[in-house]
Amino acid sequence: MLAQQRQQAILDKVRRTGGARVAELVRDLGVSDMTIRRDLEALAERGLIEKVHGGATATGAGSTEEPGFAAKSARQQAEKEAIARRAAQLVRPGSAVALSAGTTTWTLAHHLIDVPDLTVITNSVRVADVFHRGGRGDQTIVLTGGVRTPSDALVGPVAVAAIRSLHVDVLMLGVHGMDARAGFTTPNLLEAETDRELVAAAHRLVVLADHTKWGTVGISTIAPLARAHTVVSDTGLPEDARAELARHAGELVLARIHGEAVHDGQAAADGA
Structure with missing residues (x-):
């Protein structure tokens, strides 16, 4: 899988569930921990996700935005x-x-x-x-x-x-x-x-x-x-x-x- 395809898959998962853990992405995409972290860094630099400890969450919090359980469990x-x-x-x-x-x-x-x-x-x-x-x-x-x-x-x-x-x-x-x-x-x-x-x-x-x-x-x-x-x-x-x-x-x-x-x-x- 090309880096662009992999990053799109990561972005789709984050947007669908509100967040994703590095370990989950490693398992789902069959690549190394370091590769996933580089992908997250690239997506974060483009403002498409927010990097958090152990994974990533969707961007753009508001007073009515309610992240999913998976997204919140990756934070702090x-x-x-x-x-x-x-x-x-x-x-x-x-x-x-x-x-x-x-x-x-x-x-x-x-x-x-x-x-x-x-x-x-x-x-x-x-x-x-x-x-x-x-x-x-x-x-x-x-x-x-x-x-x-x-x-x-x-x-x-x-x-x-x-x-x-x-x-x-x-x-x-x-x-x-x-x-x-x-x-x-x-x-x-x-x-x-x-x-x-x-x-x-x-x-x-x-x-x-x-x-x-x-x-x-x-x-x-x-x-x-x-x-x-x-x-x-x-x-x-x-x-x-x-x-x-x-x-x-x-x-x-x-x-x-x-x-x-x-x-x-x-x-x-x-x-x-």
Whole structure:
């Protein structure tokens, strides 16, 4: 396959699914890792894709653009892993916990499969599948119904009705963006409505959002910053964002990426 044909195949996949991982492209196209990375570089230089850690995503984000699960899972993987690892420490055995849909909460689910006696409420098929594969007999998993979004959330009237009758100890909420004025947002109106019901059902709200979410604004607000009891982000969060979140949210926790050096005062910030 010629380079031009290969790059067109990559572009078609990214546009169709919202993103692609290098490993997937190596497997699909039968070429080396280095060849794929050169192709991604060439496409990025032409402004046709956006290179991210481990792959590429489609360009041109807007307030209503909703990348697919594959596209979002290729972004900020190290940060999401650090956030999930830290957030898992906030979940106690025997509690009822809700997990919204999203790649960060999906990552968190992998850290919760060994927590005993959990009752998990989720509107994410992927999150529910993580617990199902874990196979623990002492965990109860409740999956809401609803209409599936590009990011694999179950939303709409069926999901809202299911959540409205429930009460949980804590909600682990993934968001599309966070902003001082707009609060925590999503690009999907139905998902915002469903997430608001999850917030209302929870005694405590923990928001999981990596540093790139700051300043991103989706079309619909889920909750204001002040509604969050805890925000778990990473040490890449800029100083102005730290100040705003510390001022409005109940607690700001900054997770340190594995292998990242500890600077003065950082250990206190991330709870290490």
